[in-house]
Amino acid sequence: MMKTGFGHLSDLYRDELLNNVIPFWEKHSCDMELGGYFTCLDRDGKVYDTDKFVWLQGRQVWMFATLYNNVKKRGRWLDIAESGAKFLSRYGHDTDGNWYFSLTREGKPLIAPYNIFSDCFAAMAFGQMAKATGSKDYADLAINTFNNIILKSDNPKGIYNKNIAGTRPLKGFSLPMILCNLSLEIEHLLDKDVVNKTVERCIYEVTEVFYDKGSGLIMENVKPDGSFSDTFEGRLLNPGHGIEAMWFIMDLAARKNDKSLAEKAVKITLDILDKGWDREFGGIYYFLDISGKPLQQLEWDQKLWWVHIETLISLAKGYYFTGTQDCLTWFDKVHDYTWSHFPDRQYGEWFGYLNRRGEVLLPLKGGKWKGCFHIPRGLYQVWKTFEKL
Amino acid sequence: MMKTGFGHLSDLYRDELLNNVIPFWEKHSCDMELGGYFTCLDRDGKVYDTDKFVWLQGRQVWMFATLYNNVKKRGRWLDIAESGAKFLSRYGHDTDGNWYFSLTREGKPLIAPYNIFSDCFAAMAFGQMAKATGSKDYADLAINTFNNIILKSDNPKGIYNKNIAGTRPLKGFSLPMILCNLSLEIEHLLDKDVVNKTVERCIYEVTEVFYDKGSGLIMENVKPDGSFSDTFEGRLLNPGHGIEAMWFIMDLAARKNDKSLAEKAVKITLDILDKGWDREFGGIYYFLDISGKPLQQLEWDQKLWWVHIETLISLAKGYYFTGTQDCLTWFDKVHDYTWSHFPDRQYGEWFGYLNRRGEVLLPLKGGKWKGCFHIPRGLYQVWKTFEKL
Numbered sequence: 001m002m003k004t005g006f007g008h009l010s011d012l013y014r015d016e017l018l019n020n021v022i023p024f025w026e027k028h029s030c031d032m033e034l035g036g037y038f039t040c041l042d043r044d045g046k047v048y049d050t051d052k053f054v055w056l057q058g059r060q061v062w063m064f065a066t067l068y069n070n071v072k073k074r075g076r077w078l079d080i081a082e083s084g085a086k087f088l089s090r091y092g093h094d095t096d097g098n099w100y101f102s103l104t105r106e107g108k109p110l111i112a113p114y115n116i117f118s119d120c121f122a123a124m125a126f127g128q129m130a131k132a133t134g135s136k137d138y139a140d141l142a143i144n145t146f147n148n149i150i151l152k153s154d155n156p157k158g159i160y161n162k163n164i165a166g167t168r169p170l171k172g173f174s175l176p177m178i179l180c181n182l183s184l185e186i187e188h189l190l191d192k193d194v195v196n197k198t199v200e201r202c203i204y205e206v207t208e209v210f211y212d213k214g215s216g217l218i219m220e221n222v223k224p225d226g227s228f229s230d231t232f233e234g235r236l237l238n239p240g241h242g243i244e245a246m247w248f249i250m251d252l253a254a255r256k257n258d259k260s261l262a263e264k265a266v267k268i269t270l271d272i273l274d275k276g277w278d279r280e281f282g283g284i285y286y287f288l289d290i291s292g293k294p295l296q297q298l299e300w301d302q303k304l305w306w307v308h309i310e311t312l313i314s315l316a317k318g319y320y321f322t323g324t325q326d327c328l329t330w331f332d333k334v335h336d337y338t339w340s341h342f343p344d345r346q347y348g349e350w351f352g353y354l355n356r357r358g359e360v361l362l363p364l365k366g367g368k369w370k371g372c373f374h375i376p377r378g379l380y381q382v383w384k385t386f387e388k389l
Numbered sequence: 390m391m392k393t394g395f396g397h398l399s400d401l402y403r404d405e406l407l408n409n410v411i412p413f414w415e416k417h418s419c420d421m422e423l424g425g426y427f428t429c430l431d432r433d434g435k436v437y438d439t440d441k442f443v444w445l446q447g448r449q450v451w452m453f454a455t456l457y458n459n460v461k462k463r464g465r466w467l468d469i470a471e472s473g474a475k476f477l478s479r480y481g482h483d484t485d486g487n488w489y490f491s492l493t494r495e496g497k498p499l500i501a502p503y504n505i506f507s508d509c510f511a512a513m514a515f516g517q518m519a520k521a522t523g524s525k526d527y528a529d530l531a532i533n534t535f536n537n538i539i540l541k542s543d544n545p546k547g548i549y550n551k552n553i554a555g556t557r558p559l560k561g562f563s564l565p566m567i568l569c570n571l572s573l574e575i576e577h578l579l580d581k582d583v584v585n586k587t588v589e590r591c592i593y594e595v596t597e598v599f600y601d602k603g604s605g606l607i608m609e610n611v612k613p614d615g616s617f618s619d620t621f622e623g624r625l626l627n628p629g630h631g632i633e634a635m636w637f638i639m640d641l642a643a644r645k646n647d648k649s650l651a652e653k654a655v656k657i658t659l660d661i662l663d664k665g666w667d668r669e670f671g672g673i674y675y676f677l678d679i680s681g682k683p684l685q686q687l688e689w690d691q692k693l694w695w696v697h698i699e700t701l702i703s704l705a706k707g708y709y710f711t712g713t714q715d716c717l718t719w720f721d722k723v724h725d726y727t728w729s730h731f732p733d734r735q736y737g738e739w740f741g742y743l744n745r746r747g748e749v750l751l752p753l754k755g756g757k758w759k760g761c762f763h764i765p766r767g768l769y770q771v772w773k774t775f776e777k778l
Binding site: 040042048049051100101104108109110111112114159160162163164167168231232293294295296298299300301302353355356361362363364367368 | 440490552685752
């Protein structure tokens with residue numbers, strides 16, 4: 001990077017976003033007949049399954065509405081976002097406003113609303129749609145969903161929780177982490193006090209409760225009092241997850257003009273990366289056990305698209321906000337690994353799942369978990385960050 | 390094998406069972422203080438986690454009771470089996486007789502009884518314990534658990550089922566498959582008519598409903614009428630699972646003196662193996678998609694202990710019951726792969742999880758899913774099968 005300059009890099013990320021990744025989804029993912037998106041796309045973009053996963057429907061609405069709101073007022077982008085938003089608002093939730101996990105192509109509910117992140121991505125989607133269209137219906141859907149998430153946040157899985165109450169209470173990192181991002185995403189729709197309260201609580205949870213001072217790392221699960229649980233769940237590290245949260249924190253630090261919070265987020269980013277980097281084959285591990293014990297996750301050593309692009313965002317922002325040189329050194333290294341392994345120059349878009357050696361494990365461009373989200377959001381974030389430098 | 394003869398092979402499997410694998414579990418897994426077993430054992434046998442998974446507790450009771458019943462009346466084996474049986478009967482189930490998925494070391498319930506295979510392995514365990522001790526309590530526990538499994542068999546996950554009823558009804562292969570085995574395991578405790586009815590229904594389900602005539606393979610999930618479902622679940626193949634079921638079928642065929650059923654099971658074994666064998670790196674894949682589409686299972690290309698040892702049982706029995714030469718040819722190939730990759734000559738027992746290339750992915754000897762079961766049961770079965778030849 002330092003060889004090529006920020007301007008060149010900014011162009012690279014912008015061009016990849018606008019000339020490769022977004023056109024791939026525009027071309028292959030739109031269900032012109034029934035609305036919403038196909039996300040199970042083969043290497044060449046062919047639809048290999050038609051199920052509609054609410055996470056990915058919401059994320060793609062969000063992505064196209066965000067491009068429309070922040071990059072260019074292209075009617076085509078708004079049409080694509082609107083197609084998914086209509087599909088979701090019609091079929092995506094039950095009568096209590098809980099969002100299903102998945103739907104058939106036609107919109108029939110397939111998997112029950114056991115997963116609160118379906119709600120989170122729906123709220124993000126309708127927040128951007130409200131911004132893009134001025135629609136009060138979309139705004140209400142975002143607000144009601146947000147309020148429902150807060151209501152459910154003490155027991156996110158509800159009746160689908162298989163843990164016996166009381167035996168081993170643990171709290172998970174995912175929800176406070178995503179609320180950091182979500183509360184800013186829909187800030188324009190919320191009461192100022194609610195936003196500030198949520199933001200402060202999330203910052204505290206992420207940087208104090210789930211942050212393990214001894215190791216400098218972010219734990220995925222801790223005891224209710226924030227202490228370490230020496231169990232499979234308690235020992236679990238998800239480096240990409242912790243690093244992704246750090247750019248949410250940096251954005252919140254900027255909003256608060258809190259330099260020391262930004263510096264803490266940078267330090268955590270670098271510490272996680274140092275722990276999570278595979279010194280033999282390169283790339284960042286998917287999961288680790290903080291004590292080095294065997295994991296339950298058989299996919300622990302795989303290299304995933306979202307882990308790498310989220311890391312690039314945190315490193316770019318980390319340098320932008322704090323000027324820390326180590327951010328640039330690591331950016332170079334992760335950038336080289338990422339760009340030489342994930343993009344598919346033959347058929348477009350990026351591979352998602354590589355094995356430990358960096359070989360393609362699954363040739364898909366989209367599936368149950370990979371959709372039009374992390375890669376384009378990351379390209380956008382890095383583009384915009386370097387543009388400012 | 391043909392080089393070395395059946396007698397030599399029989400000795401090899403027996404010695405590995407009695408001099409390596411069983412002593413490893415005798416030495417490292419017994420919780421002398423609180424009863425039951427540690428199954429999370431590191432490469433050298435060290436306990437790295439103390440949670441007690443009901444599948445593995447039940448399976449280890451079953452294994453030691455089976456050795457006691459069928460190999461030698463060693464008091465130590467019965468003591469070990471009894472320690473687990475007491476722990477399980479005291480802590481393993483709720484007041485309705487549903488078996489929890491996991492417990493803390495002390496026996497407090499951790500994960501709710503969402504998984505009917507916990508019940509299946511408990512029933513197997515107490516069936517062997519009833520045989521070993523003549524205890525009516527153990528017999529009743531086995532019978533009541535069996536009856537409860539039959540009651541739950543139409544909706545095995547009960548309230549933990551996340552599928553929305555009616556949208557996409559599918560039935561799974563696991564339960565009919567395991568009932569083939571379980572009904573013979575506890576035959577001595579059941580009414581003769583119940584056994585015969587269950588056995589006939591299971592044979593029909595496995596060899597007609599889940600058997601796909603077009604491909605010759607066993608599907609993991611089918612529509613209620615037995616037809617193919619072109620969905621992630623419907624396309625799924627689990628080669629080890631299908632092959633394991635085939636030696637259950639061969640045992641049932643022998644019981645019924647049904648030669649053509651045995652031959653069908655041999656043909657299915659060989660067809661699955663031909664499909665499931667990794668021609669590049671050797672070994673049998675964990676999961677495949679029948680249409681060659683991308684899978685949801687990130688661990689699809691890994692080589693697992695149980696898949697390989699179960700295949701050796703089906704091939705040995707296939708040759709024994711039908712004399713099919715291809716069974717021997719494949720046995721040689723799978724035997725060579727298995728014995729050169731799984732046994733750990735340094736610390737004893739066998740590795741469980743290899744990556745596609747056959748390199749150790751997790752160094753554990755036991756964990757949440759690997760316990761004292763497939764390897765010793767397989768060594769026992771192959772030993773006894775070759776002994777008869």
